[in-house]
Amino acid sequence: MATTMETLQNFIGGRWEEPVGEDAVAVxxxxxxxxxxxxRASCADDVDRAVAVAGAAQSAWAALTVARRVERIHAWADTIAAHAEELAELECREMGKPVGIGLSFIAGAVAGLKAAADQALTYPFSETVTGPGPAGERTDIVRHPLGVTAVITPWNFPVVMVLGALGPLLAAGNTVVVKPSERSPVSTVRLFxxxxxxxxxxxxxxxxxxxGRTGAALTEHEEVRLVHFTGSVGAGRAVGSATGGRLSRSVLELGGKDPAVIDDGVDPVATAQAVxxxxxxxxxxxxxxxxxxxxxxxxxxxFVEALAAAAGTFTIGDGLDPATVLGPLVDARQRDTVRRHVEDAVHKGATVRAGGVVPxxxxxxxxxxxxTGVDDTMLVMTEETFGPVAPVTVVSSFEEGLTRAAASRYGLAATVYTDDPDHIAAAAQLPVGVVWVNQWQGGGPERLYEPARDSxxxxxxxxxxxxxxxxxxxxxxxxxAPAAGR
Incomplete structure (x- = not known):
């Protein structure tokens, strides 16, 4: 191969190429x-070349049968599965995720890639509809690939987020240009x-x-017909503005400030461990x-006593050590955000029941x-913390919990713990994309959702x-057909 894991390169048209941009980035x-x-960070010229190459390859890829495209995606997925541990170790080195945790997520992502590709085999790329017109009339609905698409992924799940986006894009006949986060690109290079x-x-x-400048050049490119972006709210707004301005599409999954609502009929200790x-x-x-x-x-x-005890079991350390449960935050900037949120809460009257001190x-x-003792004047309750902090608010009823859970500018997901059917029905009305009941995460390949609000x-x-x-x-x-003229 034309690159090493120490000096990373672009992958364009099946070849490894040194970016022509001049700004150096360290991982x-x-x-x-x-x-x-x-x-070296790619510049607009690098992006132009990648998009042009993707455009040149798209018609031949789309001309393959759906079954053939799915077969190629499956072959890649099987290769990824065979190298899952290596990929998990790379993720650990670049963003801190413990290897064991990374392995479980990568296994799920590989299965998800296959399942998403398989859905192309039953998707109606062509279907016939009939209406009230004369007998024999029909309308065929044909769904064409968009062409060149872009996937811009965040640093927290480098492998998972790439695989999660690519299945439908590729199986539908599009070609793709991927831009990973500059904080964690190494595992993505290995994927390619x-x-x-x-x-x-x-x-x-x-x-x-x-x-970000590379990402902007990609999202603003006239030949990119869809941008699948996962990242911050601010960056997502810029992506939506760029694609909307040229009448292209974007799929945006942005920040979250997800709530958990715990009813009084559940086991407080078991629920605390799940939370x-x-x-x-x-x-x-x-x-x-x-x-x-x-x-x-x-x-x-x-619940609070059990949650504080559970926090103490999250052993800090390098994720390459099998004993580690809690790896580092991705960088000093992210840790500073977490520390600032906790210090702001304590300054305003919150009580630290576990943790709260930088080692x-x-x-x-x-x-x-x-x-505990948090309120909505605190950053930790209103801004995305993105760190290992659990702020607990005591409520007088499940209904109050739902009301307060809904009072956020974010709307990605929510989790509720209750055995009351009426409470489950009420939770389904939360203004979020996904509601989990009595289990955080979950859902099969047929699940679909759309984030709400700023998410x-x-x-x-x-x-x-x-x-x-x-x-x-x-x-x-x-x-x-019209009758022939005389």
Whole structure:
């Protein structure tokens, strides 16, 4: 191969290429604070080349049968599965996720890639509809691929987010240019090496490395017909503005400040352990982490005590160590955000029940932290913390918990714990994209959703992902052709 893991390159048209941009970017291991890879950020010329190559490859890729495209995607997925541990170790080095946790997510992402590709086999790329017109008339609805698409992924799940977006885009006949986060591009580079070895045709998948300026050049490119973006609200607004201005599409999954609402009829200890996992796993660096917790006053004391005890079991350390449960935050900037949110809460009257102190050791570590006595004047209850912090609010009823859970500018997901059917029905009305009941995360390949409010726009999953990846055209066919003239 034409690159090493120390000096990263773009992958365009099946070849490794040095970006022509001049700005150097270092990739830092957050457990050691030492750089272990670097690259030059791609400029507009690099993006132009990647998009042109993707455009040249698209017609031949779309001309393959759906079954053949799905077969190629499956071959890549199988290759990824065979290298899952290597990919998990790379993710650990670049953003801190413990290897064991990374492995479980990558396994799920590989299965999801296959399932999403398989949906193309039953998706109605062509269907006939009839209306009230004369007998013999019909209208054929044909769904065409969009052409060149872009996928811009965040740093917290480098492998998972790439695979989660690509299945429908590729299976529908589009070609793709991927831009990973500059904080965690190494595992994505390895994904593209595996794509080449699995036999995906050159130009179908292309990679450009870079920062926000690279992403802007990609989202503003006239030939990119859809941008699938996962990231911050501010960056998502810029993407939506750029694509909307040139009448192209975007699918945006942005920030979250997800609530958990705990009813009084559940086991406080078991529920606290489940909430700890949802709040602290991946060091809280998940868009759907539980960042606001509303617990019924009847079980609050036992719940908080059990949650604080559970926080103490999240062992801090380098994710390469099998004993580690809580790896570092991705960088100093992210840790500073977490620390600032906790300090702001304490200054305004919150109580630290566990954690809350930066450990004196190298690495961007922060302990699993539980806060009580929080209110909505505090940053930790209104802004995305994206760290291992569980702020708990005691409520007098499940209904109050739902009301407070809904009072947010975010609307990504929510989790409720209750055995009351009426409460489950009420929770279904929360203004979010996904509601989980009695289990954080979950849902099969047929799940589809759209984030609400500042958490994004554009339905995704199942058929909705294929609808977004294609353009429908109607072909109306009359019953008979006009009679020939004399």
């Amino acid at each position: 830092v291991n957050p457990a050691t604070e030492k750089a272990f890879a670097h690259f 090496e595996l794509a080449a070895s699995a036999g995906l045709p050159p130009g179908v998948l292309n990679l450009v490395l870079g920062d 700890a996992f949802g709040a602290f796993i991946n060091t809280g660096q998940i868009c759907t982490s539980m960042e606001r917790i509303y617990v019924h006053e009847r079980i609050a004391d036992g 004196e050791r190298p690495g961007y570590f922060y302990p699993a932290t539980v806060l 994004g726009m554009g339905a995704t999953g199942a058929r909705a992902a294929y609808d977004a990846a294609t353009r429908p055209a109607a072909v109306h066919i009359a019953a008979t």
